[in-house]
Amino acid sequence: MPSAVRFGVNYTPSVGWFHHWLDFDLDSVRADLDSIAALDVDHVRVFPLWPYFQPNRTLIRERAVEDLVALVDAAGERGLDVNVDGLQGHLSSFDYVPAWTRTWHRRNLFTDPDVVEGQAAYLRTLAAALAGRPNFLGMTLGNEVNQFSAGPHPDPDRATSAQIDAWLERMLAACEEGAPGRMHLHAEYDATWYQDDQPFTPAQAARQGAVTAVHSWVFNGTAxxxxxxxxxxxxxAAYLIELSKAWADDPHRPVWLQEVGAPAPLVPAEHAAAFTEATVENALDCPDLWGVTWWCSHDVSRALADFPELEYGLGLLTNDRRPKDTARVLASAARAARDGARPAPAPRTTALAVPADPAARSACAPGGAVFDAFFRLVADGARPTTVLDTRAADTGHLAARGITEVVTPDQVPVP
Incomplete structure (x- = not known):
């Protein structure tokens, strides 16, 4: 019997946003967690800001780590498990990287030996501090750290895919050293799947770490x-879940829809609940889905300046902790999953062949041949998945995934 799909939220504090770590108020955090727990979700993903926790390469602030542990304990008191993102990294259009990697101390985040060892020490310290907490799920290396590795970032830390391989292995090992046996993973934004020159590759996403994480945002050209x-x-979101499976070696590797939201104005506020319901319903039709974690818990306060407009209203709850219609939709889905009201999805028997060459992954992006063919199949009532073109004739692989038919994009009729 497969485990029920997990439902959670990305925790955005209602007071001070992620700057709350500077003036950590446990009572405010508890009130936020109460409003999250009322949605019947079972986990939160939290974001210590890296420069606040490790302002110097050899200084990891004990008080900051204690505050993180207090947050995790408060979540546990409310029945919430916690995943911790370490290297923040990039959040809501802002970069948070420590001064010891920039300007006069400019060093590559992925290849400089001193920086890499500093990062490893930081991740290991956070993981070790939480290793004894039963509600600690594990570490995510950071939030969409691939955005630092290539354009369109204005000042990228260039690296080869081989160098990124080594960096991922080192960071995941550090997490495992700190908290053995927990669910440690890495997570990137969709350039990993869509951008030809990204050094973070689909194979890395689908093979390294305990689960595959996908982040689905329709402001990427889709909407x-x-x-x-x-x-x-x-x-x-369902497309990214199924696209990721093409590169996985494990035919039933879990996939975590770790970020998904309803961004205005492409999804106006009055239509956000309907979009949420459709997105969740379609994601739940994907086999081997570990969980759905909505972005985000609380709105960004209008007292904070310079965020892109869409960021202010992404919360399931208002800045004063009142649930929106989107919250009610997610809560309903969470209750249904917990109560076993939805049967496990059947295997997806039709697979669309995708190029194994990462230099051709733009075919999978909005407007690409794979992307368009996938959705022509969906519009015709099919439930497609994907398979690498190099595995399209591998009968053992296909059988393990329940695939009985493989088609290429040019074989899918255009209306």
Missing amino acids: QRHGRTSVPSEHH
Whole structure:
């Protein structure tokens, strides 16, 4: 009997946003967690800001680590498990990297030996501090750290895919050293799946770490091209889940929909609940889904300046902790999953062949041949998955995944 799909939220503190670590108020955090627990979700993903926790390469602030432990304990008191993102990294259009990696101390985040060892020490310290907490799920290396490795970042830390391989192995090992046996992973934004020159590759995402994480945002060209109620927009999260499976060696590797949200104005506030319902429903039709973690818990306060407009209203709850319609939709889905009201999805028997060459992954991006063919299949009532073109004739691999038919993009009829 497969485990029920987990439901959670990315925790954005209602007071001070992630700057709350500077003036940590456990009572405020408890009130936030109460409002999250009322949604019947079972976990939160939390974000210590790296420069606040490790302002010097050899200084990891004990008080900051104690505050993180207090947050995890408070979540546990409310029945919430916690995943901790370490290297922040990039959040809501802002970069948070310590001064010892920038300007006069400019060093590559992925290849400089001193920086890498400093990062490893930091991740190991956080993991070790939480290793004894039963509600600690594990570490995510950081939030969308691949955005630092290539354009369109204005000042990228360039690295080869081989160098990124080594960096991922070192960081995941550090997490395991700190908290053996927990669910440690890495997570990138969708350039990993869509951008030809990204050194973070689909194979790394689907093979390194305990689970594959995908982040689904329809402001990537999907909603602009197709509209909010289109098949591609409402199935975009499901597409990324199924796309990731092409590169996985384990035919039943769990996939975590770790970030997904309803961004305005492409998804207006009055339509956010319908978009949420459709997105969740379609994601739940994907086998081997570990969980759905919505972005985000609480709105960003309008008292904070300079965020992109869409960031202020992404919360399931208002800045004063009142649930929106989107919260009620997610809570309903969480209760149904917990109560076993939904049967496990059947295997997806039709697979679309995708190029194994990472230099050709733009075919999978909005407007690409794979992307468009996948959604033509969905619009025709199919439930497609994907397979690498190099595995399209591998009968053992296909059988292990329940695939009985493989088609190429040019074999999918255009209406």
